[in-house]
Amino acid sequence: MNRIPLVDLKAAHEEVADEVRAGFERILADTAFVGGEEVRCFEREYAQFGGVAHCVGVANGTDAVELALRASGVGVGDEVVVPANTFIATVGAVARIGARPVLADCLPDSHLLDPQAALDAVGPATRAVVPVHLYGQLADVTALTDRLPDRVRVVEDAAQCQGATRDGRTPGSGSIAATSFYPGKNLGAYGDAGAVLTDDEERAGLVRAIANHGGVAKYRHDVPGFNSRLDGLQAVVLRAKLSRLADGNAARRAAAARYDAMLADLATAGRVVLPATAPGNVHVWHLYVVQVAGADRDDIVGKLNAEGIGAGVHYPAPVHLTPAYRQLGYGRGDFPNAEKATDRILSLPLYPQITPDQQQRVVNTLADAIRG
Numbered sequence: 001m002n003r004i005p006l007v008d009l010k011a012a013h014e015e016v017a018d019e020v021r022a023g024f025e026r027i028l029a030d031t032a033f034v035g036g037e038e039v040r041c042f043e044r045e046y047a048q049f050g051g052v053a054h055c056v057g058v059a060n061g062t063d064a065v066e067l068a069l070r071a072s073g074v075g076v077g078d079e080v081v082v083p084a085n086t087f088i089a090t091v092g093a094v095a096r097i098g099a100r101p102v103l104a105d106c107l108p109d110s111h112l113l114d115p116q117a118a119l120d121a122v123g124p125a126t127r128a129v130v131p132v133h134l135y136g137q138l139a140d141v142t143a144l145t146d147r148l149p150d151r152v153r154v155v156e157d158a159a160q161c162q163g164a165t166r167d168g169r170t171p172g173s174g175s176i177a178a179t180s181f182y183p184g185k186n187l188g189a190y191g192d193a194g195a196v197l198t199d200d201e202e203r204a205g206l207v208r209a210i211a212n213h214g215g216v217a218k219y220r221h222d223v224p225g226f227n228s229r230l231d232g233l234q235a236v237v238l239r240a241k242l243s244r245l246a247d248g249n250a251a252r253r254a255a256a257a258r259y260d261a262m263l264a265d266l267a268t269a270g271r272v273v274l275p276a277t278a279p280g281n282v283h284v285w286h287l288y289v290v291q292v293a294g295a296d297r298d299d300i301v302g303k304l305n306a307e308g309i310g311a312g313v314h315y316p317a318p319v320h321l322t323p324a325y326r327q328l329g330y331g332r333g334d335f336p337n338a339e340k341a342t343d344r345i346l347s348l349p350l351y352p353q354i355t356p357d358q359q360q361r362v363v364n365t366l367a368d369a370i371r372g
């Protein structure tokens, strides 16, 4: 059976294989395993790509969220507002600091954080709000920055949106943002990697220090820190892939438009809801997430998987109904938009190299599965 994966990492590797091999040889020759010239070059190039003054490479996206929060003054006992529908790492980063995650619902159509719900969740102990740029498009950061009190910082979780803009704005400009280069991301490393992006020199310096045992010079520890550094081999991969990211994102946009057209009949019949792009967004389609209406979503995913189609669910439970965070004290019914989305969402295979024929097979199989 010809499989259509959710994400095709082999196809992505083939495009950069020679460059990566040559870069790995350079690292081996220089033994620049942690930090070094490749990391410095990548940080410079990614800052430029991302339209921010500073990029600090770190070990993974979860650390990036934690470091951005810590550098923004979040500490033990503070409250941090996060969406109820995100990958669990956003909440884990808050919890690891010893801060308390306070959940807010998403918008019903785009599934992005509802700015009003986030503002309503702000209390006297709130130190930060974390909009998550889910599936490849940006939540409304300006609606938050315009209305939040000065003591509350916006820390963007930009793990899923490399290259996306909203009204021309990029994550981290005028604030601070965290991203992940987990292999399946639009810009994926060959292992774990992440970065913090910001225009704020002071916070960038603090992130760099905290991520290097509290200081940038060896054996000088100005603040308490830990180890979360980007390594040279990952920087080689990221540089090679970064030079192709804009083209890859354009190919994703084209593939998403093809899905929209191929799914039009099912959408008109009310059997699927197509993904909605929020105003002002240049979407980079990390995931193409439809909703199935009036059908058993898990059954449909099972049927697609049985036909060799790597459909997925991002994510199968909202944060408040996830065992690890039941102790936050929320219950079913508290975040209706997140709960409704969770029961109906379904991610279809999408990557820059996907062909129209592959997409047509995905859509035909989905249509059969929905019809039972």
Ligand SMILES: Cc1ncc(COP(=O)(O)O)c(C=O)c1O
Residues within 6 Å of the ligand: 060, 061, 062, 063, 065, 086, 087, 089, 090, 132, 157, 159, 160, 179, 180, 181, 182, 192, 193, 194
């Ligand atoms: C929204 C979101 N936040 C945070 C992370 C954490 O990144 P990582 O897996 O690199 O730690 C991810 C990705 O995995 C993510 O999708």
